[in-house]
Amino acid sequence: MRKERVTDDVYVFTSTVYAQVTAGAIVTSEGTVVIDTLPFPRETREMLDFLRAESKRGIRYVINTHHHADHVYGNYLFEEADIISSERCREVMRKSGEKNLAEAKAQTPELAEVSLRLPNLTFPDKMTLHLGERVMRLMPLPGHTLDGIGVYLEGDKILFAGDAVMPLPYIFWGDRVMLQETLRAIKEMNLESIVQGHGEVLLKGEIGETLDASIAYLDTIYDKVKAKLAARTSKERLVNEITLESCGGSPIALDGLVKQLHRSNLLRVYQTLTAKSR
Numbered sequence: 339m340r341k342e343r344v345t346d347d348v349y350v351f352t353s354t355v356y357a358q359v360t361a362g363a364i365v366t367s368e369g370t371v372v373i374d375t376l377p378f379p380r381e382t383r384e385m386l387d388f389l390r391a392e393s394k395r396g397i398r399y400v401i402n403t404h405h406h407a408d409h410v411y412g413n414y415l416f417e418e419a420d421i422i423s424s425e426r427c428r429e430v431m432r433k434s435g436e437k438n439l440a441e442a443k444a445q446t447p448e449l450a451e452v453s454l455r456l457p458n459l460t461f462p463d464k465m466t467l468h469l470g471e472r473v474m475r476l477m478p479l480p481g482h483t484l485d486g487i488g489v490y491l492e493g494d495k496i497l498f499a500g501d502a503v504m505p506l507p508y509i510f511w512g513d514r515v516m517l518q519e520t521l522r523a524i525k526e527m528n529l530e531s532i533v534q535g536h537g538e539v540l541l542k543g544e545i546g547e548t549l550d551a552s553i554a555y556l557d558t559i560y561d562k563v564k565a566k567l568a569a570r571t572s573k574e575r576l577v578n579e580i581t582l583e584s585c586g587g588s589p590i591a592l593d594g595l596v597k598q599l600h601r602s603n604l605l606r607v608y609q610t611l612t613a614k615s616r
Contacts, residue, residue: 339381341388342539345494350533351385353377358536358592359408362498363389364491366470369398372419373489373498374535375412378448382412398469401476402457403500403535404486405430407442413455422465423457424478426485431456479524481517482508482535494530501535505591506582507552510602514556514610525549536592551586558585559600563607577604 340352347365352358353376362373363385370393376382389397400416402423403409410431413421423431435454443449465476473492479502480486489498501508502520509517524532525546532540540548562585566576582589582600589597 339376339384341385344496344531344533344539348491348494348496349389350539351376351381352537353381353408355381356408357595360533360535360537361385361409361412362489362533364469364472364474365389365393366472367395368470369393369395371467371469371472371474372397372400372416373533374403374409374500375400375415377408377411379412379415379451380448382415385412386415399459399467401487401489401498402427403479403488403498404483405435406483406501407438409500409535411439411442411449411452411454413457414453420459421455421457422459422461422467422476424476424485424487425460425462427487428457428460430485479520480512481514481520482512484512484516486512486520488524490527495528496531496533497524497527497529498533499524499535503532503534503540503549503552504599505534505537506587506596506599506603507556508599508603509556510599510606512606514560514607518553518556521549521553555586559603559607563604564611567608567611573605573608576608577601580604 340354342350344350349363351361356377359377361376364371370389397416397419400413400419400421405427439454467474475490476487479488482501486500486502488500488502507517529545530542532545562580582597587600
């Protein structure tokens with residue numbers, strides 16, 4: 339796990355084991371708010387030990403930005419905290435969480451001790467959290483998944499964006515157009531920094547360009563898949579022929595995992611377009 343101080347009392351923790359997943363923490367005079375957890379118990383415990391030493395008032399809340407395993411499997415370790423999420427996030431976890439966890443444990447022995455802990459505080463659309471002198475606005479950021487939310491820290495103008503912002507946009511479980519709308523809305527927020535769901539913190543000077551590149555990438559994959567379909571290219575060939583580089587992406591981000599994400603994105607666009615034509 340790697341720890342980074344973004345501003346006074348605001349921290350980001352990045353997994354060095356899996357896909358550079360990030361978790362955040364805002365330490366206040368009334369206790370700490372954690373945003374997402376890390377994929378494996380070992381790394382989440384490292385984060386927890388640091389924060390318990392750092393915060394005299396303990397950890398009050400854990401916010402889940404969406405239901406994906408790599409962001410929520412550490413919930414059970416924060417025994418003293420309430421878990422907050424959107425209503426939709428809790429519902430997805432309630433319906434499929436145990437089944438998904440059982441499958442994950444079968445593949446990944448390191449998850450053996452994990453138990454699923456559902457959020458106990460939920461909200462339908464937006465929520466404002468006041469703790470100590472801090473104001474955090476929880477808002478919908480759908481597109482990567484339909485239940486995605488972000489946490490905006492007033493004053494510091496930091497957005498914890500969850501997987502709405504990643505080194506490569508990822509839509510396999512989500513919706514391309516919805517994610518583009520979300521990215522445009524984030525661009526209008528005049529932020530100082532963005533904590534991505536995976537990868538490095540984005541600073542003010544790089545935010546606009548990065549978001550524009552993500553929006554353009556999502557247009558490019560749509561256009562290229564559509565053209566291949568018109569030429570009656572098979573799904574297998576299409577996925578191999580439309581390279582990440584040809585769509586403006588860098589193949590080295592997230593230790594090369596982006597190539598896999600790109601292929602999944604192409605399949606998602608293919609599914610959407612072929613479903614429409616049927």
